[in-house]
Amino acid sequence: GTVIWKSDLIEETESQEVGGKGGGGGTSTTYKYFVDVAIAVCEGEIYDISKIYANGKKIYANGSNDHRTTSITVYKGSTTQLPNSLMEAYEGVGNVPGYRGIAYVVLEHLALADFGNALPNLTFDVEAVNPATPETLPGAIGKLLERCNLSSSDYDVSALPSTTVYGYTIAGEAQGIAQLEPLMAAHFVNAQLSNGVLRFFVRGDEDHVTVDED
Numbered sequence: 292g293t294v295i296w297k298s299d300l301i302e303e304t305e306s307q308e309v310g311g312k313g314g315g316g317g318t319s320t321t322y323k324y325f326v327d328v329a330i331a332v333c334e335g336e337i338y339d340i341s342k343i344y345a346n347g348k349k350i351y352a353n354g355s356n357d358h359r360t361t362s363i364t365v366y367k368g369s370t371t372q373l374p375n376s377l378m379e380a381y382e383g384v385g386n387v388p389g390y391r392g393i394a395y396v397v398l399e400h401l402a403l404a405d406f407g408n409a410l411p412n413l414t415f416d417v418e419a420v421n422p423a424t425p426e427t428l429p430g431a432i433g434k435l436l437e438r439c440n441l442s443s444s445d446y447d448v449s450a451l452p453s454t455t456v457y458g459y460t461i462a463g464e465a466q467g468i469a470q471l472e473p474l475m476a477a478h479f480v481n482a483q484l485s486n487g488v489l490r491f492f493v494r495g496d497e498d499h500v501t502v503d504e505d
Contacts, residue, residue, distance in 0.1 A: 307320075333393075429448035
């Protein structure tokens with residue numbers, strides 16, 4: 292993901308009296324560091340983010356965050372999403388965009404102790420479509436292409452079979468048409484540019500597609 296906003300480093304201290312032999316003693320102070328941060332995941336509206344990893348450690352799964360954060364808020368990239376209230380508390384109401392059309396997450400009070408007191412590398416499992424609502428292969432590919440700002444006149448999926456796709460998860464930070472690659476590989480789909488249109492077909496059907504000579 293890409294950092295689109297973050298707070299300054301938040302330092303918290305915890306002091307504890309420690310005793311010593313012969314009546315001696317003192318105070319031990321522990322320093323802990325946290326950060327509030329917003330991470331852009333991808334362009335276009337998604338169904339959900341199922342898991343979040345920080346340096347490979349799972350910190351969020353199916354709506355629940357672990358002890359390393361106070362809360363994690365997922366924004367799915369709708370065209371009507373509103374600004375995040377935590378970011379507005381820092382920057383002021385009216386000074387934070389809604390990042391409409393961008394799926395992003397806001398992590399509140401992320402503890403940095405497990406990550407060398409530095410912002411960890413955050414990766415995401417993205418559910419592009421609802422796994423509970425079956426989608427056809429042409430429909431799933433079409434929705435992903437439209438998330439990349441392609442219109443229906445820019446691509447042709449009519450040669451694809453109406454195979455059912457029960458959900459599709461994008462792992463990591465795939466952007467743009469790269470989000471399609473695992474889906475295409477799983478269903479043996481290729482694509483070629485023909486007369487300015489990106490045409491999709493099952494491997495072995497190349498003879499039915501006319502490719503631009505230039």
